[in-house]
Amino acid sequence: MKKIYILFVVLGIGFTANAQKISFGFKGGLNSSWVTGDSSDGITPRIGVHLGVMSEFSLSEKFSIQPELIYSQQGAQQDVAFTLDGFTIQEEELKARQNYVNLPVLAKYYITENFSIEAGPQIGFLLSAEQEGAGIEVDAKDALKSIDFAASLGVSYKLNSGLSFGARYNAGVSNVNDVEGVTDDNFNGVLQVSIGYFLK
Numbered sequence: 001m002k003k004i005y006i007l008f009v010v011l012g013i014g015f016t017a018n019a020q021k022i023s024f025g026f027k028g029g030l031n032s033s034w035v036t037g038d039s040s041d042g043i044t045p046r047i048g049v050h051l052g053v054m055s056e057f058s059l060s061e062k063f064s065i066q067p068e069l070i071y072s073q074q075g076a077q078q079d080v081a082f083t084l085d086g087f088t089i090q091e092e093e094l095k096a097r098q099n100y101v102n103l104p105v106l107a108k109y110y111i112t113e114n115f116s117i118e119a120g121p122q123i124g125f126l127l128s129a130e131q132e133g134a135g136i137e138v139d140a141k142d143a144l145k146s147i148d149f150a151a152s153l154g155v156s157y158k159l160n161s162g163l164s165f166g167a168r169y170n171a172g173v174s175n176v177n178d179v180e181g182v183t184d185d186n187f188n189g190v191l192q193v194s195i196g197y198f199l200k
Contacts, residue, residue, distance in 0.1 A: 021058040025162065027051070029194030033074040035096075036172075037186035041078075046097065048073025050192060056108070066106045066118065074098045074190055075129075094133040096140065100124040104152050104170070115157050122170055124148035124188075142178070148188055149174040162198040167191075 028051040034043050052070035059065065075096040104122035111117065125147060131140040154168030172187035 020060070023056045023058075023162075023198040024053070025055070025164070025196050025198035026053050027068070027070075027164070027166075027194045027196030029166075029192055031073060031190050031192055033188065033190040034076045035176075035186050036189050037175075038184035039186050044077045044079070046073075046075040046077055046095070048075070048097075050102075050194065052102075054196065054198075056198065062110050064108045064110075064116075066108055068102075068104050068106075070102045070104070072100045072102050072124070072190065074100055074188060092133050094131060096129070096131050098129040098144065099127040100148065101127060102150075102170075104150075106152060106154075108156070114159065115155070117155055118166075118168070119151075119153045122150040122152050124150065144176050145174070145178040147174075148172060148176055150188065150190075154192075158198065162200055164196045164198060166194045166196065168194070 028049065031048040031050050032045045033048060034040075034045045036043075050070050050072040052068055054066060054068040057065045075098045077096070078094045079091060102122055102124040104120060106118040106120040108116045108118045126141065126144055129140040129144050131138055150170040150172045152168055152170045154166055156164055156166035158164040168191075170188070170190040170192065172189060174187070175185040176188055177184060177186055
C-alpha cells in the first residue's frame with residue numbers, strides 16, 4: 001500500500017508542474033465484472049462497487065489528465081457442470097470475488113464544455129481473492145497475480161456545480177492466472193458507472 005501512495009504522489013507532482021487548474025474530488029459507483037480468455041465458458045458478471053478519490057489537472061481548455069485511486073470489487077461467476085460418462089451428474093455455480101486498488105491515469109478531451117472522452121492505462125493491486133462453490137469458500141489470492149494491467153476507455157459529463165457522471169470500460173491486458181502448470185490466459189474486464197463530485 002505504501003508503494004501505491006508513493007506512486008500517486010509522484011504522478012501528482014509531475015502533473016502539477018504543468019497544470020493550469022487543479023481539481024480534487026471523490027467518486028463511487030457500480031461494477032459489472034467478468035473474465036475473458038481461455039477459461040471464460042459459462043462466465044457471468046459479478047456486480048460490485050467502486051469507491052475512491054480523483055484529481056484533474058487541466059492542461060488547456062480541451063485537455064486534462066485525471067489520475068484516480070480506486071477501491072474496486074471485481075470477479076465473476078461461472079456455471080460448472082460435473083460429468084460422468086457424458087452425463088451431467090452435478091451443476092455448481094462458482095463465485096470468484098477479488099478486491100483491488102486500481103490506479104488509472106486518464107487523458108481527457110472535452111468535446112464540449114462539460115462532456116469529455118477519456119482513455120489511458122490502469123495498474124491494479126490485488127488486495128484479496130476468494131472463491132466459493134459447493135458451500136466451500138477458499139482463499140484464492142495465491143492463484144492470481146498481485147498486479148493487473150488494463151486499458152481504460154470512457155466518457156464523463158461534469159456539471160458546473162462539480163457533480164460528475166461517468167461510464168468506463170477497463171479491459172485487462174495482462175494474464176491474471178498465477179498457478180504453476182496452468183497455461184490458460186485469462187483477463188479481467190470491468191464495466192463501471194459512477195457518480196462523483198469535484199470540490200470547489
